[in-house]
Amino acid sequence: VLKVREQLLTAMESQIKAFYKKKTIFLTGGSGFMGRVAVEKLLRSTDAARIYVLMRQKRGQSPQERIESWKTIPLFELLLKSKPNALERVVSISGDCEEPDLGISLADREILKKEVQVVLHCAATVNFFEVLHKALDINTRATRLMLELAREMQKLEAFVYVSTAFSNCVFQHITEKFYPGNLRCSADNVLKVRKLCDDMVVDGMAPALLDKFPNTYTYTKALAEQLIQTESDKLPVCIYRPGSIVSTNREPIPGWIDNIYGPIASMYGYVLGIIRLALMDANSPACIIPVDLSVNLLLACAWHTATASNEFKTDRMPPTIYNHVPHAKNLITYGQFLNFVDKIRHIYPFERTIWYPIMHTTTISWLFKVARIFYHVVPGHVMDFVLLLRGQKPRMVRLYAKMHKAIDKMAYFSNQKWTFEATNTDQLWQSLSIADKELFAFDMRSLDWNKFLTNGLSGLRLHLAKEEASDESIRRAR
Structure with a gap:
C-alpha cells in the first residue's frame, strides 16, 4: 500500500523530492535511531545521489x-x-565526534568539501547521565567543528542542526528563538575551559555550569544552539527542535523501534509488570514525536532553508528555528498515554510479563521514595530469591536501583507543563504542496494517538521483546 501511494504521489509535483534529486548529503548520527530512519527515507522517497554517513568502527x-x-x-x-x-x-x-577534527581524514574532508550540498547534523549523546566532558565533546564541540567544515563546502545549500525541544527547558513557554540569556557562561568560554582542563576537572564544574539545567544533555544542546547563533554567519543554517522521538507512526513500517529511552522505557517497564510506580504528573502533556514524522520535517527543513537561501543570497537571513512537538489541538497527557497503553496491552500481551501490570503515579518526591519500597524494592527481593532457588543469577534488585535512578532523572520532564510556539513549523507545513504533505507528512494535528500507540506497543513486542505477533504467542501471553 505504501509503495502504491508513493507511486501515485510521484506523478504529482513534489518540490522536496525534486530538491533532493542528485543531491549529495552528509549525515552525522547515521547509525542512531533517527539517523537510520533518515537514511531509509532518503533512499526510498528521493533520488539523492549519495549519502555520506559519519561513522566509527564498533565491536x-x-x-x-x-x-x-x-x-x-x-x-x-x-x-x-x-x-x-x-x-x-x-x-x-x-x-x-569525540575526536579532534571529528576524526575525519584529510582525503575524506576534501571529498566532503567538493561534493556535499546538504548537511544533516543529527549526532548527539542523548544519555541524561553522561559526564559533562563527553557531552561537551559530542554535543557542543562537534557542532562547532561541523560549522567549520561547512564553511569550506563549495556547494553547500543547507545545514540542519538537530537540537531538542528541551534545549531551553528552564523556561515554561518556549518559542522559536534563541535564548542566550539562560547560560551562565558562553559556549565559547565553556569550550575554552574544556580544552584547557582535564576530564575530571570539567566534570567537577558541572553543578556550577549547569545551574538550572536538569542534565548535561539539555545543557550542551543549549550551548550548541548558541554556537549556531554566533558562528553560522553567511551559512544556510536552521535548527530543528523535536520532542522525545519514539517509534514510527506509518513508514516504512508502523511501530518500528530499536531502543528503550524516555517514554518507551516507561511503556516497556509497565507492560512487563516491572515499573508499577512513577514520579509523574498524569496531567502533564507527553512531548513525544513519531520518528518518521520527525525525519520528514528534518528533510523539509533542509529544502526550505536552501530555498530561502537562494531567494536572499545578498542578505543572509538568521537561522530559522523549527519547534516540533504535539500540537495544542491534539495533545496527549501522561495519564492518557498510560490509559491507552493499559487498554492496548490486553490486545498485545507480553509473554515475558513477570508481574501483573499496574501503574500508579505521584508528583510527591518523598512519597515516591517511600512507596517504591513496597512497589519495587520488596518485590525485587522476592523475585531475586525465586531466581536463586531456580539456580539463576539474581538481577531484579540491581535493575530496580538503575530504574529508580532513571525515574529520578526523567521526573523533571514528566512533571512539567511546557507550552511551545511552533509558528515556523506551521508555516512550513502550510507551504507544502499536496504531494509533499503526503510524502513528507509531519503535522502533529492529524496524528491518531490510539492507532499510533497500538502500533507502538505491537512494535515494542516484536522488535524489542522479540515476541512474534502470532495468535499462539498472544494466547500464551494471556
Whole structure:
C-alpha cells in the first residue's frame, strides 16, 4: 500500500523530492535511531545521489560493514524489496565526534568539501547521565567543528542542526528563538575551559555550569544552539527542535523501534509488570514525536532553508528555528498515554510479563521514595530469591536501583507543563504542496494517538521483546 501511494504521489509535483534529486548529503548520527530512519527515507522517497554517513568502527566492525549490516534490519526490508541496491548509495566516512577534527581524514574532508550540498547534523549523546566532558565533546564541540567544515563546502545549500525541544527547558513557554540569556557562561568560554582542563576537572564544574539545567544533555544542546547563533554567519543554517522521538507512526513500517529511552522505557517497564510506580504528573502533556514524522520535517527543513537561501543570497537571513512537538489541538497527557497503553496491552500481551501490570503515579518526591519500597524494592527481593532457588543469577534488585535512578532523572520532564510556539513549523507545513504533505507528512494535528500507540506497543513486542505477533504467542501471553 505504501509503495502504491508513493507511486501515485510521484506523478504529482513534489518540490522536496525534486530538491533532493542528485543531491549529495552528509549525515552525522547515521547509525542512531533517527539517523537510520533518515537514511531509509532518503533512499526510498528521493533520488539523492549519495549519502555520506559519519561513522566509527564498533565491536570489530568497520564503518562500511556496519552499513552492510542494515540489510538485516526490518526498517530496510521494504526499501530493499523495491530497490535491492539502494544501500550502495550510502558511503561511510570514518570519524568520531569525540575526536579532534571529528576524526575525519584529510582525503575524506576534501571529498566532503567538493561534493556535499546538504548537511544533516543529527549526532548527539542523548544519555541524561553522561559526564559533562563527553557531552561537551559530542554535543557542543562537534557542532562547532561541523560549522567549520561547512564553511569550506563549495556547494553547500543547507545545514540542519538537530537540537531538542528541551534545549531551553528552564523556561515554561518556549518559542522559536534563541535564548542566550539562560547560560551562565558562553559556549565559547565553556569550550575554552574544556580544552584547557582535564576530564575530571570539567566534570567537577558541572553543578556550577549547569545551574538550572536538569542534565548535561539539555545543557550542551543549549550551548550548541548558541554556537549556531554566533558562528553560522553567511551559512544556510536552521535548527530543528523535536520532542522525545519514539517509534514510527506509518513508514516504512508502523511501530518500528530499536531502543528503550524516555517514554518507551516507561511503556516497556509497565507492560512487563516491572515499573508499577512513577514520579509523574498524569496531567502533564507527553512531548513525544513519531520518528518518521520527525525525519520528514528534518528533510523539509533542509529544502526550505536552501530555498530561502537562494531567494536572499545578498542578505543572509538568521537561522530559522523549527519547534516540533504535539500540537495544542491534539495533545496527549501522561495519564492518557498510560490509559491507552493499559487498554492496548490486553490486545498485545507480553509473554515475558513477570508481574501483573499496574501503574500508579505521584508528583510527591518523598512519597515516591517511600512507596517504591513496597512497589519495587520488596518485590525485587522476592523475585531475586525465586531466581536463586531456580539456580539463576539474581538481577531484579540491581535493575530496580538503575530504574529508580532513571525515574529520578526523567521526573523533571514528566512533571512539567511546557507550552511551545511552533509558528515556523506551521508555516512550513502550510507551504507544502499536496504531494509533499503526503510524502513528507509531519503535522502533529492529524496524528491518531490510539492507532499510533497500538502500533507502538505491537512494535515494542516484536522488535524489542522479540515476541512474534502470532495468535499462539498472544494466547500464551494471556
